Amino acid sequence: MTENNVMPVNNKPGRIIEFYQKRWIFFTISLVIMLVGIISAFINGVHLDIQFKGGALLKYSYAGDIDADAAADVVSGMLDRPVSTQLTSDIATNEKRLIISIAGNYGLDAKDQDKLDSVLKEKFPDSKLSLSESSMVEPFFGKKFLTDGIIAIGLSAILVMIYVWIRFSRMGGLSAGVMALVALFHDVLVVFFTCVIFQIPIGDSFVAVTLSIIGYSVNDTIVIYDRIRENTKLHPKTPVDTITNLSISQSITRSINTNLAVLLSVSLVYILAHINSIDSIQSFALPMAVGSISGCYSTICIAGPLWVMWKKRKNSSVAFKNS
Template identity: 40%
Template sequence: MNNKVYDISGKKKIWFLISLVLIAAIIVVSVVKGVEIAIEFKGGTIISYSYEGDVQIKDVQSDIEELLNTPVTIQEGENLSSDSNSVSISFSYDNGLTAEGQNELTALLQEKFPDNNIEVLDSNDVNPTSGKEFFIKCIIASALAAIIIILYIAFRFKQISGWSAGVCAVIALIHNLIFVFGTFVVLGYEINSNFIAVILTILGYSVNDTIVVYDRIRENKSIMPKASVAELVNVSASQSLRRSIRTSVTTVSTMLIVSIVAYIYHVNSILSFSIPMIVGMVAGTYASLCIASPLWVWWNERKSKKKAAK
């Protein structure tokens, strides 16, 4: 147990200010830079090509975008059915790409790389309906999860005003999800199925840390019946600090190793999961100690002041 008590609740204005400044920065970057939405959510066309040898398709990305008059996403891979490599070019088109447009794109690539035997493997128009339905279902699931979290914390921690504790825990969760979203925007990752996976993972991970702190507060309330709300939070958060940091370091280290390996082998699909997960885990530990608990102190102190005023 950590015997040193940190004045975490006393510095709540600093924690809140740091988070608000970062959230404001995320909003500004999102507006200025824009948010990349995956093709499964907005619809479009995916054309796959096979090629031989070494081809840097991304070197001619600007030429492709000029031809199609739209931004494109390029993903390289391997054609498992043969010894050749493959590359997928995806982009949004309201009415799909015409046969003439596809022929022009193929001709452009063959002209730029005449010695690599570039051929069309597959061409598909993606309907955004299924992606949007999946996204909406995930939003509904997250909203239901938030309601269940509030109800669970309200019942389990009714000795410490569970309703307010539950609401503060959900606010901390939203705080973490904003940071995950900001990571996708700043690094230029698409909002895709990886984003949904990270969001759902962080929902479970973050609330666990917060419940550990609340559990300490409940235990310390019976040990320190005369302590103020701020004192309870300071003692409980300080006791949970070492455990939370160790857990976070362990999980973050694992994801960091995954990220390094994915970076070395240029596996962007893993990077767009592992890096936001790292940010979400760090933000979750920070929010559990410095957002949820101090926010709960502010809530209860404000409630007490209102009662005193009446």
């Protein structure tokens, strides 16, 4: 991206990156990401975790080799319910795990679980199957958890927009709030499509990641809006796109450093969780790492340029009415 000399700021020479002039490149990048996510959703489907759809999740440790498809057929044939299986291994302990997800409108009672345990051990006598973990969720509660999670994400985004609207009322609070909301929506979609692409089940970890990313993203956006407000007071006759480019350029180092620190720490958590096969932490850490990148990107490359477009269009409409 090109850089140009601009007016002195606080008696110091400033340099800006032309974010607004490059806006269509950024918008195209985001559009491509969304298209890839949508295509992946059609190919892979959207998988809800047991907390959101109800059913049962069983984790067995085993030795030797085991056929995951054969295990799924055994469980499905016995329970007459949709079943999916997955084989994982703990890098640290070399322990192998068979994960059985049983969907349906009810959980799995103790009698059926004991019977299933016996059938699997009979089918795979040399695998030394041992039940290490089981989770049961009724569909009613799963649906309620899903609804509450969506409401929490929606309310937080709306409250953020209202806060930005009130705080930056002098620079067009509504436009600032709406563009901050657009950036947040962009980040939520990126996190969602990350789960879809990597086939991470949508569960409580997704809600936790989304709410965390909303916090990081809006914090960066507010910093840039503050800088725009200050620079507008210093240079009231300077075009809004130049002021925005300058403000983002002055804040970009801080935004990148903050999100880089988050990315490094979350990446380390993911690596350790992957080594120890801690699925719940992996399903949080990977979307969180991608979401932190998206939060920084949307703040710098999406929210600011969109806000300038809004202001320019509004000014053009006022000028047209007054002519």
